Amino acid sequence: MVSTNIDVIVIGSGIGGLVAGAMLAYYGKKVIICESHTIPGGAAHSFSRQGFHFDSGPSFYCGLADPHSLNPLQKVLNILGESIQTVVYDPLGHYHFPEGSLPIYGDGSSYLEAVAKFTTQGAKELKLFQDNLLRLYAGLKEVPPIALRADFWLIPILLGKYGLSLLKMLPSLGDIGGSVGQIMDKWVKDPWVRRLIDLECFLLSGLKADGTVAPEVAFMFGERSNSVIEYPIGGSGAIVNALVRGLERWGGELLLNAHVEQILIESGKVVGIRLRGDEIIEAHIVISNATIWDTYTKLLRPEDLPASFREPALATPTVESFMHLHLGIRSDGLEGLTGHHVVVLDGDVDISTPGNTCMISIPSVWDSTLAPPGHHVVHAYTLESFSGWEKDESYPQRKREKAESLFRALEKVIPDIRQRITLELIGTPLTHARFLRRYQGTYGPAIAAGKGSFPGPQTPISGLYRVGDSTMPGIGVPAVAASGVICANTLVSVDKSLALLGSRE
Ligand SMILES: Cc1cc2nc3c(=O)[nH]c(=O)nc-3n(C[C@H](O)[C@H](O)[C@H](O)COP(=O)(O)OP(=O)(O)OC[C@H]3O[C@@H](n4cnc5c(N)ncnc54)[C@H](O)[C@@H]3O)c2cc1C
Numbered sequence: 001m002v003s004t005n006i007d008v009i010v011i012g013s014g015i016g017g018l019v020a021g022a023m024l025a026y027y028g029k030k031v032i033i034c035e036s037h038t039i040p041g042g043a044a045h046s047f048s049r050q051g052f053h054f055d056s057g058p059s060f061y062c063g064l065a066d067p068h069s070l071n072p073l074q075k076v077l078n079i080l081g082e083s084i085q086t087v088v089y090d091p092l093g094h095y096h097f098p099e100g101s102l103p104i105y106g107d108g109s110s111y112l113e114a115v116a117k118f119t120t121q122g123a124k125e126l127k128l129f130q131d132n133l134l135r136l137y138a139g140l141k142e143v144p145p146i147a148l149r150a151d152f153w154l155i156p157i158l159l160g161k162y163g164l165s166l167l168k169m170l171p172s173l174g175d176i177g178g179s180v181g182q183i184m185d186k187w188v189k190d191p192w193v194r195r196l197i198d199l200e201c202f203l204l205s206g207l208k209a210d211g212t213v214a215p216e217v218a219f220m221f222g223e224r225s226n227s228v229i230e231y232p233i234g235g236s237g238a239i240v241n242a243l244v245r246g247l248e249r250w251g252g253e254l255l256l257n258a259h260v261e262q263i264l265i266e267s268g269k270v271v272g273i274r275l276r277g278d279e280i281i282e283a284h285i286v287i288s289n290a291t292i293w294d295t296y297t298k299l300l301r302p303e304d305l306p307a308s309f310r311e312p313a314l315a316t317p318t319v320e321s322f323m324h325l326h327l328g329i330r331s332d333g334l335e336g337l338t339g340h341h342v343v344v345l346d347g348d349v350d351i352s353t354p355g356n357t358c359m360i361s362i363p364s365v366w367d368s369t370l371a372p373p374g375h376h377v378v379h380a381y382t383l384e385s386f387s388g389w390e391k392d393e394s395y396p397q398r399k400r401e402k403a404e405s406l407f408r409a410l411e412k413v414i415p416d417i418r419q420r421i422t423l424e425l426i427g428t429p430l431t432h433a434r435f436l437r438r439y440q441g442t443y444g445p446a447i448a449a450g451k452g453s454f455p456g457p458q459t460p461i462s463g464l465y466r467v468g469d470s471t472m473p474g475i476g477v478p479a480v481a482a483s484g485v486i487c488a489n490t491l492v493s494v495d496k497s498l499a500l501l502g503s504r505e
Helices: 015-026 072-080 108-116 120-141 154-168 170-176 180-187 191-205 214-226 236-249 292-299 307-314 395-413 429-436 477-490 494-502
Strands: 008-011 031-034 046-049 052-055 086-088 093-097 100-104 229-232 253-255 260-266 269-275 280-282 285-288 321-330 340-344 357-361 375-384 421-427 464-466
Touching: 008 015, 008 269, 015 031, 015 072, 015 236, 015 285, 015 477, 046 236, 052 236, 052 321, 052 375, 072 236, 072 477, 093 395, 100 108, 108 120, 120 180, 120 191, 120 214, 180 191, 180 214, 191 214, 191 340, 191 357, 214 477, 229 236, 236 253, 260 292, 269 285, 292 307, 321 395, 321 429, 340 395, 357 395, 375 395, 395 421, 421 429, 464 477
Parallel strands: 008 031, 008 285, 031 253, 093 340, 285 464
Antiparallel strands: 046 052, 086 229, 093 100, 260 269, 269 280, 321 375, 321 421, 340 357, 357 375
């Protein structure tokens, strides 16, 4: 039985939807979140098979439990009265190139020392590049993300409360709107370091340095060195569970297995949603955590949006989808194993070519409860185009062939990996699209720096808002948490959102 008198319906329980819903519940709104799946969390959900507990997506985190971090997720959990336990570790991971492996330390000088073993001149240039980004981070750090909103009130808040801090950012203003590529071109000539910077950007945004906005990477470098690198005990699902507890603690409701078929619009205004099975829930505010493409094609009728808005929105370019490998393996003899690896298989092939750069996460090295005794859980993934994938008779064979690059990458870290497997799950872009309910299984919008910007939470329809990785500030767990905060703050009075700054922020 669904509650009545709902103020806000959130479609989807990704991190963006959960943060928006939980914050609005905290602000006193009657919130219901409808999630299509039986497990909440979207790209960040955890799932279990035969005693192995897997992350479906994210596993690189900074500042989840550190009160000094800039991570909006940490601030939100704190405000909701929740917290999560984490394991702090360093280095963040090892990047394996054909010519050798580089440990990626959070601390800037250890990072530069490791780079100097490959190129001393490159390390000097990287330092200049890094200094610029850290200066930008120092400016960004002054404005807590929990204060952000997406309406007229943002400007008086920024000027009134943070005017002096903003003045300090003046020397970095040129970098705020620019790409990482522009900063790199200014300071770095060394080709080895240029590829490293491209790789760091690609891992974050799905785009190389020339397409990635500078504040995103400034935030990453800054948090890596100023806060802590950590992994949540219980996996990414522990973050999701904490947000769900926070939502419920403040009176919000989460409906699982509740697929929304349509957002109901009357006279240009939101009036509610229709669930699969024809149940209708009424509310004057609906927040969609589905992607921009899913929201504007599957959840609305074409006539609900002006064509001049709908067409360019749907033309937003996409980052590719993924091949995934989730493995349960025997862990005997792997005592020195570390948890994160990025393998570039062929140094002569572009890092962004699907299959060439493979990400590996073995989180049971930090949290042994994720695997049965004597075993590890492994998640490996690489970009893969959605086009051409069909569930025809060649699907099982094609799936196996495409997973081969992931196995080859894993062999760089665990040479006898194939002999250790006790559970093997191969996922394709079709699996990704289906389990994450995402258009073409995309990682998110490919909005390159200088070629557009991520839209805010508002839409042309009165009462309809959006959160998640196809809204500002973009892709990644901290970013989508920020999108949830921005949307929630925009829906309440300035006094309410500003009160957070004096409380547990
Ligand atoms: C493989 C992979 C690795 C990643 N690694 C990292 C990392 O290490 N660190 C990091 O910070 N980020 C990482 N990311 C990015 C990060 O996970 C995502 O940007 C973020 O989790 C997306 O959150 P979201 O709120 O946009 O929504 P999503 O996670 O897309 O969730 C949307 C939710 O809406 C639901 N939904 C959709 N349509 C409907 C409907 N009609 N009715 C009801 N529910 C619906 C979906 O089922 C889903 O639960 C990774 C992503 C992937 C895919």
